[in-house]
Amino acid sequence: MRTVEHGGDRYLLVKQSGESSLVYDPETGEERYLPNEELTVTGDSPLELAAEAVPEASRRILTAVHSEQALGLLVELDERGPMSVREVLGAYDLCESDLHGLFGELRAAGLVTEADVAGERGYRLTDLAREGLAELR
Template sequence: MRTVRVRAPESGRLPEGVEPGDRRLLLKVSGDACLVRDPATGERRYLPADRLERVDASPLDLDGDGDVPAVLRGLAGDGRAVGLLVELVSRVEEGDGGATPVRVLLDATTLCESDLHGVLAELEASGLVERVERSVGGRAYRPTDRGGEAVDSIRDR
């Protein structure tokens, strides 16, 4: 997953609800369009590929624009943790089985294995995620109810 920024169109308009400078998570490139997700709301939509530019930033760094409520920042520690929590909650909402294997999280993020385990340990200690031991695929994590409520507090802003 990569972070992209919406560029101002040279001609024409952007879709309703999309502003120049908005950051989105790039999910899929399909011809002239890209499937992106708004990290704050979880909304998915296709945007024209020529209206997007890659940003040299981790998709887990949601805190750069001050978008994260102070209460959540205090619970989770940093933007990477908040971004990972949003990712886990979004996967549950999309019906991906509830618990996401560590291997999948390593592929979906720019974190090294050590950093990923550190962020997951922090989220687990905060009561925002719980570890699930799976018979196939090893360790996985899923958000707790408290973690889901924390993400809802971002989306409700």
Template sequence: MKSVQDDTGKRYLLLKRSEHASLVRDPRNGNECYVQNDRLEDVDESPLETAARTVSGPVRTLLTTVSDEATLGLLIELAERGPLGVRAILDADAFCESDLHGRLTVLTTAGLLDETEVAGERGYRITDECRRALEAIDAIDGDSDAVEPSGTPSSEAPDSAS
């Protein structure tokens, strides 16, 4: 399998090449079709990278940057509670300062966090890209309602009385 693109820039996975046309698959929907060879050019990208492009950019960034549950939880807390100062973040978990600094640096470099000022001290907030990614994976509600902790009865529970 190879990655190719047509003359409009649309990327495909090359399945079979014949003399005049090639069988390609659209990685977004799995549809296969023949495209004339003179409309195709090879792309310097792995077929697996082409397949990964079917996931939105913000979600791809989140998936490739966040390596553990604590870091994901940090992003969710920042999304739910708003910008937080570094001290508040340190108080929220057992991160040591150097570990937190490393995580914040990676997340900022990836475009998931922005540095800001909170109550006169350095703080962090999630970016719009991060918010879109968290909403896409249903980690946060798009209406910015707080996520209920596990095991807490919902106020929207159906009334058991008949």
């Protein structure tokens, strides 16, 4: 399958004939025929385009979170609000290096940000993470 563009929109090419092609819009699920001369092959990954059917916030969580511990940490921050590093270490079965690794990955993905929690260093969810969790729930 290839990715094509028509008028600024990207589609998955399903079938091509002499004068027109059947294209699929992964965001809407619609299929339609478009003239071949109006299509441009983009070279974009068709699987990445297909993934765009999932809302951006949910996609970010799905691609950034590689363990149930990381997902659980996001859920806990969503439920409990910002937490200090000391509080997280005391409440959950994580060593300090594992916790800092998790927070580093989640920060790089734009899902958590540093926060001052009662005068201590801590973390809180970003709006993107909160939106993504709401979509997944």
